[in-house]
Amino acid sequence: MRSNPERRLALIDGAIEVLATQGARGLTFRAVDTEAGVPAGTASNYFTNRDDLFTQIGGRVYERLLPDDATMARSREGTPDRARFTELMHELVQRVSSFGSGQLALLELRLEATRRPELQAVLTERIRRDMDENVAHHAASGLPGDATSVTLLQLALNWLILERLTLPGLFSEQQVHDLVEAAVARVLND
Amino acid sequence: MRSNPERRLALIDGAIEVLATQGARGLTFRAVDTEAGVPAGTASNYFTNRDDLFTQIGGRVYERLLPDDATMARSREGTPDRARFTELMHELVQRVSSFGSGQLALLELRLEATRRPELQAVLTERIRRDMDENVAHHAASGLPGDATSVTLLQLALNWLILERLTLPGLFSEQQVHDLVEAAVARVLND
Numbered sequence: 001m002r003s004n005p006e007r008r009l010a011l012i013d014g015a016i017e018v019l020a021t022q023g024a025r026g027l028t029f030r031a032v033d034t035e036a037g038v039p040a041g042t043a044s045n046y047f048t049n050r051d052d053l054f055t056q057i058g059g060r061v062y063e064r065l066l067p068d069d070a071t072m073a074r075s076r077e078g079t080p081d082r083a084r085f086t087e088l089m090h091e092l093v094q095r096v097s098s099f100g101s102g103q104l105a106l107l108e109l110r111l112e113a114t115r116r117p118e119l120q121a122v123l124t125e126r127i128r129r130d131m132d133e134n135v136a137h138h139a140a141s142g143l144p145g146d147a148t149s150v151t152l153l154q155l156a157l158n159w160l161i162l163e164r165l166t167l168p169g170l171f172s173e174q175q176v177h178d179l180v181e182a183a184v185a186r187v188l189n190d
Numbered sequence: 191m192r193s194n195p196e197r198r199l200a201l202i203d204g205a206i207e208v209l210a211t212q213g214a215r216g217l218t219f220r221a222v223d224t225e226a227g228v229p230a231g232t233a234s235n236y237f238t239n240r241d242d243l244f245t246q247i248g249g250r251v252y253e254r255l256l257p258d259d260a261t262m263a264r265s266r267e268g269t270p271d272r273a274r275f276t277e278l279m280h281e282l283v284q285r286v287s288s289f290g291s292g293q294l295a296l297l298e299l300r301l302e303a304t305r306r307p308e309l310q311a312v313l314t315e316r317i318r319r320d321m322d323e324n325v326a327h328h329a330a331s332g333l334p335g336d337a338t339s340v341t342l343l344q345l346a347l348n349w350l351i352l353e354r355l356t357l358p359g360l361f362s363e364q365q366v367h368d369l370v371e372a373a374v375a376r377v378l379n380d
Contacts, residue, residue: 023301025215104304110356111213111297124357148372155369156342159349166300167314179345182338189376 002045010036011043012060015053019108020101027053051116058109058122062130065102067095072137080142086184088143093157093180100165107162149187156183192235200226201233202250205243209298210291217243241306248299248312252320255292257285262327270332276374278333283347283370290355297352339377346373 002008014036018027027050029043036042047053067075078084096103113120134154135147160179163170171179192198204226208217217240219233226232237243257265268274286293303310324344325337350369353360361369 021305023215023305024213104301107297107301110352111294111301113356114294115211115213120357120359124359127357128360148369148376151369152346152373152376155346155349155353155373157345159345159352162300162349163345166303167310167317169310169314170318179338179341183342183345186338186342186377186379189379 001048007038007042008046008056009060011038011046012053012056013064015043015057016061016064016105017101019057020104024108024112029053051118054109054112054116054119055122057105058113058119059126061102061105061109062123062126065096065099065106066130071095076141080144082144082184082188085143085145085188086181089153089157089180089184090177093161093176096161097164103161103165145188149189152187153183156187191238197228197232198236198246199250201228201236202243202246203254205233205247206251206254206295207291209247210294214298214302219243241308244299244302244306244309245312247295248303248309249316251292251295251299252313252316255286255289255296256320261285266331270334272334272374272378275333275335275378276371279343279347279370279374280367283351283366286351287354293351293355335378339379342377343373346377 011032015027015032018031018035022031029047029050030040032043032053033040043053047056075088078087109119109123113123131151131154135150138145138150139147157180160171160176160183164176201222205217205222208221208225212221219237219240220230222233222243223230233243237246265278268277299309299313303313321341321344325340328335328340329337347370350361350366350373354366
């Protein structure tokens with residue numbers, strides 16, 4: 001196996017795009033080589049098989065969906081009240097929706113996980129860690145709401161983003177906005 | 191095109207199982223024939239192409255995910271209070287989760303819809319109608335909560351079911367139960 005880390009990342013990022021645009025059906029080493037703009041045969045030097053490729057995408061796509069340090073730092077600014085919480089959730093929905101290929105690739109991976117035990121283990125561990133981190137980050141922020149508020153928001157907003165990405169005609173921008181407002185207001189339960 | 195309605199349904203139901211277990215990648219006319227236990231070549235007499243097959247699955251899978259008349263009648267029994275609403279939502283999560291192949295097939299279809307405009311139109315229309323019917327049914331039931339309660343619950347519970355089906359190790363049965371309780375209590379906002 002080759003180990004140039006930059007090239008490996010470029011191949012995995014290419015694989016995310018292939019997965020999002022062509023589905024699991026289209027994810028071949030050849031398609032990844034083409035998407036990453038590298039010579040044919042490169043991907044096969046970096047991944048032992050498709051299973052390995054899926055597992056490595058599972059680790060990477062989640063990393064790219066998380067907020068970067070600047071976004072995290074900004075999220076701690078301002079008065080930690082309900083209005084600020086709502087604003088942060090609007091930003092979250094915009095940010096995740098704007099990396100649509102990552103979100104779609106992650107859904108393809110979730111479906112593949114029903115058939116690939118190793119991928120299922122990687123995703124379960126990764127998503128559990130992310131949920132725990134979200135709860136801890138929220139608790140430290142001083143924002144209103146408890147751990148249940150954070151989990152329920154995550155459930156509702158994830159499905160809202162899924163609707164937006166797969167059936168864009170279902171909700172208008174205004175409806176998405178209003179649902180985010182209502183979701184925050186109601187899960188706070190104060 | 192052949193038009194025996196029972197055989198068409200058997201083929202589409204077979205296609206739902208193929209989609210859930212093998213993914214969009216595995217959905218071929220041959221696999222559908224095998225799953226439905228009919229002679230090779232049958233599916234190709236009922237569907238003009240894979241696109242047509244996807245679109246017809248889109249109409250059918252949703253129909254099978256809806257509660258039957260007996261379930262709907264039972265949902266109108268009892269005192270329409272918060273406890274009854276919570277009970278109905280627990281039943282909903284169990285019912286939809288128990289037709290896991292339907293729910294997984296629907297997710298495969300949503301992802302395919304990003305690449306198939308006709309399927310996207312069918313699903314958008316179908317899901318919008320279902321959401322409207324849910325809101326109307328709820329309003330007529332006398333149960334607590336408004337249209338926003340119904341929509342937010344649908345978002346949160348759909349994602350909860352998705353987690354359960356694709357990453358069954360993520361939440362325990364107890365956590366699923368507690369999240370349903372909390373979701374109902376908070377979206378009611380009374």
